[in-house]
Amino acid sequence: MKTTLIALALAGASLAAAAQSTPAGLWKTIDDDGKTEKSLVRITETAGTFSAKVEKVFDATKQDARCELCSDDRKDQPVLGMTIVKGVRANLDDKALWDGGEILDPNNGKTYKVRMKPVDGGKRIEVRGYIGAPLLGRTQTWIRVE
Template sequence: MNKKKLLLATLLVLTGSAFAQTSPAGLWKTIDDKSGKERSLVRISESAGVFSGRIEKRLDPNAPANEVCVPCTDDRKGKPVDGMEIIRGVKKNTDDAALWDGGSILDPENGKTYKVRLSPADGGKKLEVRGYIGMPMLGRTQTWIRVE
């Protein structure tokens, strides 16, 4: 009987770990879709079912220290890029359990905000981040790599 309980507990832990890895929550290395270069580390966190993402560290050695978002037009204008919240208001898609959307993503280089769709891939080791205007077909996708 104890072996059955241990097996059941192990299965529950493994199932929970697999689920957690398919969530967008975690630390991600962003990869520029045009240059293929590593850009930053972004931590996506969840609070009450709403996901947000913040730049923890920029990886470009040439990035100016203490850089602020000059082109931003919202409450992030003039704020430091390091530590900036670039993903806001994302929730699990009610029609497609593999997607998180409904929020926005900011490109601090141009100050523009786009709708965003997050889709974990490769068992949660990668995250497809699609920024778009209007329909998801009109946008760009970056593939981020899970760090932890």
Template sequence: MKKTAIASLLGLAAVSAFAQMSPAGLWKTIDDDSKKEKSLVRITESNGLFSGRIEKLLDPDTKPDTVCEKCTDERKDKPVLGMTILRNLKQNADDKAVYDGGDITDPNNGKVYRARLKPVDGGKKLEMRGYIGPFYRTQVWHRVE
């Protein structure tokens, strides 16, 4: 009986650790240049695809009614608050620690970048990398407990 209880607890711990290594959850975005907190982004999973939307703006310089003037798709002139900025990411078949294949939109300039997410530090941080051709930029986002 005691061995079964211990095995069950270890199994639950493993499931909990795996869940933390998923990009799903609430993340505080940090600007890689200014190091300022920018927003809270909630990443969700549906049918193996991950998407993320801006849930809260944290930068006091950003007005709450800001719209994406420079977006060139269906998000043009739509509010940044509530905007889906991450789309169509899935777990990489070769490297299970990486989620890619989708894109991220920067509402400040309207540009869409190929995206790659990688949970690090036991799932407490998320490396969010945006690519244009061979060039990339990486931000480290922090999980909100």
């Protein structure tokens, strides 16, 4: 009986850890300076593909911001509620990475390739937007809210 309880507890803990290591969830985005909280973004998974929408913008002066510089169907659309990450999937070669999609910077309207890597047991995620190779880009660390 004791062995069964221990096994169940370990199985539950490993499932919780696995769930925290995916990008799915609510995240607080932090600006490149590493200090400024920008927004809350919810990453969801549908059939193995992850996307992310802006749920809240912290700066009161940007509540009505629109993506004026976007060149796709998001042009002039409100940033609040906007999908800023599309098409991300688990990397087949490196199980710790999710990539293959794109991320939008609503400030300049540009889209970049994106790579996500959960760190700190899934409590944080390193989100890297880049052009060409991952070396040419920038990384933000987002913090899991839930």
